[in-house]
Amino acid sequence: MSNDSGARTGVTRRQVLATSAATAFVAAASSKASALTFTQLPEWSPFAHNPPPTAPPGDHWQFFTADEAATIEAIVDRLIPADDLSIGGKEAGCAVFIDRQLQGFFGTFARLYMEPPFGKGTPAQGDQSPLVPQQRYRFGLAELEQYCQSEHQASFKELNGDQQDQILSALEQGEIHFEKYPSADFFALVLQNTKEGFFADPVYGGNKDMVSWKMIGFPGARYDYRDYVEKHNQTLDLEPLSIGGGTHWNHQG
Amino acid sequence: MATKLPATDVVVVGLGWAGSILAHELAEEGLNVIGFERGPWRDTAQDFNIASAPDELRYSARQELMLRTRQNTVTMRNNTSQTALPMREWGSFHPGNGTGGAGNHWAGITYRYDPSTFRLKSHLIERYGQQAYNDSNLTLQDWGTDWDEMEPHYAKFEAIAGTSGKAGNIKGEIQEGGNPFEGPRSGEYPNPPLKQPYGPTLFAKTAAEMGYKPYYVPSSLVSRAYTNPLGVTMGPCTYCGFCTNYGCANYSKASAITTILPALIRKPNFIAKTNSEVHRVTLDGSGKRATGVIYTDASGRTWEQPAELVIVAAFILENVRLMLLSGVGTPYDPRTGKGTTGRNYCYQTANNAQLFFKDKNFNPFIGGGAVGMGIDELNNDNFDHSGLGFFGGGSTRVTPIGAAPIGNTPVPPGTPKWGGQWKRAVKEHYLGNMSVGCEASSYAQQGNYLSLDPTYKDPHGYPLLRMTFDFPDNDMRMAQYVTDKIGEIGERMGADQVVKTPRTRPWNNLSYQSSHMTGGFLMGSDPSTSSVNKHLQTWGIPNLFVVGASAAPQNPGFNPTGTVGALAYKAADAIRRLYLKNPGEMIG
């Protein structure tokens, strides 16, 4: 990107436009407009690749406390239970995915319009909560813990699967009262993020070994189906591919 | 206080489809052109790496290419009795950002409106009578132009975009395999149709058996390598299925960045200023002449850029907002129906039938935004509306856009939303489901309009645009009718389950419907009910042109991009051919 209009020469201004040209060339103040200005295609930057906004690597929880993480792991393992079709949400990495998302721009709604006033509005007007996801999770998990302690004298993660499912259903229906953020909204957010973690590319921390893609037959980040588009009503059995590569890229045997 | 910069010949606001077309055409004419874009410079080379472009979380769920609502959003309400609240996250629609605009993440569907659209009100009164029209409670208007005037500009846009398809009507002769309801085209599409996956093929076969005339959806995802008249080359579509909401990594999806900007940016008399947000058009003391624009650059400094000719070609929402902020035209008043700026805001009435098959495999991940087959018998006034109680209709299509699984794992109604049963249903139905859509018309009524919000402001302190809208009774009746019809086709296709979803009220921001908003700064022949003449020139301010879907007086059952492109070429043609020779108001 080069900067400047000064290099533009040799083009004759159309006089016809100058009819009311009260457009005296007022010299701009000493400095030039600092907008990003383009006069040609930008130069190639070697190695530039616009990478996915993944979290910095690391084994530790980046947003959740250990207790919060244990609860979330228990929740995602009920939302997506292990069975003959796939591993469960916990092993698939859904909790890690959510942790990394909360630590990134999603966790603070950094891209969203979060100016007051926050009216209640109609359902049609959509999400109007002043809370950002980091707060929604922090408050929601704390109130869930409180509820479990008062009803069951135990943490959510210590309950059995049936008990956990019952509580999750009650959250889903809004039957458990949360003070700071409605329980049904909390449940919907966790469910949405859990599904994202299960189905998103593994580079974001979930969908371990592309497990969900293998389960349903989605070939992932492939970019060319010209050889397959007209194979109608056939099972293709394509190896899935991640942004990070494919297991079939290694030596076979 | 804005610092005044040296004057230029032309400023263009927005470097999406319309702005890039205008900037190119006027730079060709030798004028010095500055293009302003509020978003970043986007470029296939740097932005859309083939290894990272297919990323559903980033591009679809997190809306990477969309305008950040933090930068600018709209407020919404269904009627004037409610208080509008901001769209904090895009739901119902997806405005774009950066060079190429929404053209980077669009589907590529490239229709021409049909001839009756341009004189809809007159046409309906002629066919059904004044009384039937009055009973509809709609506020339709004619465009002030007609098919014959539009046709060459459609052809030019299709040549630039490399549109792939099969003509249905060339110079009045109906063509086998094309859409017979098309207006007469001057020639065939620039490229042949795309290959078709199983879903559209099964749909087309069944529809043909039922007496419909299936056609290839016109697509600006090109079917073969193509070099357009500007010398810019596009690559063949690979049916990768990361299309709508994504940028294309292999140059197959037409957008300003893959068709125009590489040629435009080479011109010594054009410069692009990105990350620069225009706040308003400045007018001289008489209010009859635009003198330039006020904008803020990436560093936060505010400038005045004087120009002889001002072209506003931002997205529809920003076109209307800029006109309101600049005091151009009289703001529309929904109580009296008077005023022009913000008038006849319309949307698109999107309907759908989801089909579940037990014994079929559609490989739904194969496809693209405009890969598909359609029928047009249910659209616009292609069928007799006598006694139906509504006008309008929609283009019915099967276009598998790709099926990345966060957003594309439908299960039949009644399935739990989580747990083992949900997972089993997802697996069972993933490969065997498809959908038939009906992208239907949205007609104007008095209470739907655009205005400035009294409460919410953008980061610079300017009011957000306020949208007051709900679907008219007419459109709700139409939605029910067309959805029943597409459901019949789904049954005939042999689906085990057909789930019909006609659009219902209230209009909401909860789920995606369509980014096809129209109106608010209408084209017409009467300055009391329109804002621009048929050359897209503002009534009373001859050196201000406002170009885009904002000009449409109501929205037919077609995607608007082809028409936005044609309107841009139409305005450019008028400026080059007429205005530059005799700057002033162009009549006729």
Added chain:
Amino acid sequence: MNKLLMTLLGGSLALTAATSASAAGSEDGYGISTDYDTVQKGRYIATLGDCAACHTKEGGKPLAGGVALATPFGKLVAPNITPDKATGIGNWNFQQFKSAMTEGKAPVGHLYGAMPYTAYTKVSDEDLRAMWSYLHTVEPVENDIVANQLPFPFNIRMSLIGWNLINFNQGEFKPDPKKSDEWNRGAYIVEGLGHCGTCHTPKNLIGGDKNSQFLKASVLENWTVPDISPDNHKGIGEWSKQDLVDYLRDGKNKFDIASGPMAEEVTNSSQYWTEKDLQAVATYLKEGSDGDHQTTPPEPIASDDNRMQPGGQIYADRCAGCHTPDGKGVEGLFPRLANNSLMRQDDPTSLIRVVLAGSRAGSTDAAPTGPSMPAFGWNMSDEQIANVLTFVRNSWGNAANAVSPSDVAKLRDSMKND
């Protein structure tokens, strides 16, 4: 902007002589003509010679110098060649200009090999005079350039004298009477003004051309400069004359799209060549100067090789979307890999480089697209890159030595440290 062309040459070490900085010229007009045709011809000659590549800095005034050339021995900065008397060549006379162009001897001392006088020595007197005249029509710019920023001992220009003994054959181009006029015109451009060998001919240890291997490939600044001899396997033997013309004029043909330094050459120089000169150069390159250009290609590496097999998978997943499953590519957009001599060069540096770091094709008025090769260094390992390149170099009619992961690792390190 990476001015590779020159860099290469930087290889020529050298030394200085405190030659007399004989200032200023006589007052006889320096052989300057202001005839329209002479000046226009001179301008074209300067374009053929691509003077601007080194002497015009991006965003700077034409020919006012300042482009820095990174050489293996240190930094050289191209001087100001506008007619400014104090800081340019305004005080030179024609003979001094001619000496600089053809012998590397300037009033300031001996020139480094980065100035391709070993090629320009073949330029005719008439063309030199036209160029000289043209240079005096350029706006004089006061811009004092310290050209020699080499560290000791390379800053001593005296060493160039020894270099010249080994590397320099002085003398104007002599046409070969056995060849056509077109061939001879092509030879004149390729060997002279076009200074193609500056990049395309292998270098000896001190940076001089190995003239016995004229145009037979080199490696410069982490780019493979391909063999453009008529050899059928590694050279341009399979390109037609029209393919060569298309490439030089548009930066693309059905085999390849110019990128890196060659893209700069097309952008700055050969896109402006006349059709006649393009044809002449194509004729010369196609015919070469000696008879037999057939070599027996090696056998490709077997497809079940444990590098080829994963390489093929990677190709299908990451490359085929653009280069197509059969390697044929898309003309003008995605280079053809199948049966392409550029894939078969002994040295795979450029191939590794573009996979690691990406690259953008040059854009011209005729072909403005400027498509790019994305970078894959971030999500492919050394071994994966080596394997996919080994696959490409041994598929669809290609055959060449395998690429090793250590080749990739080495280049990765070297580029990161640039």
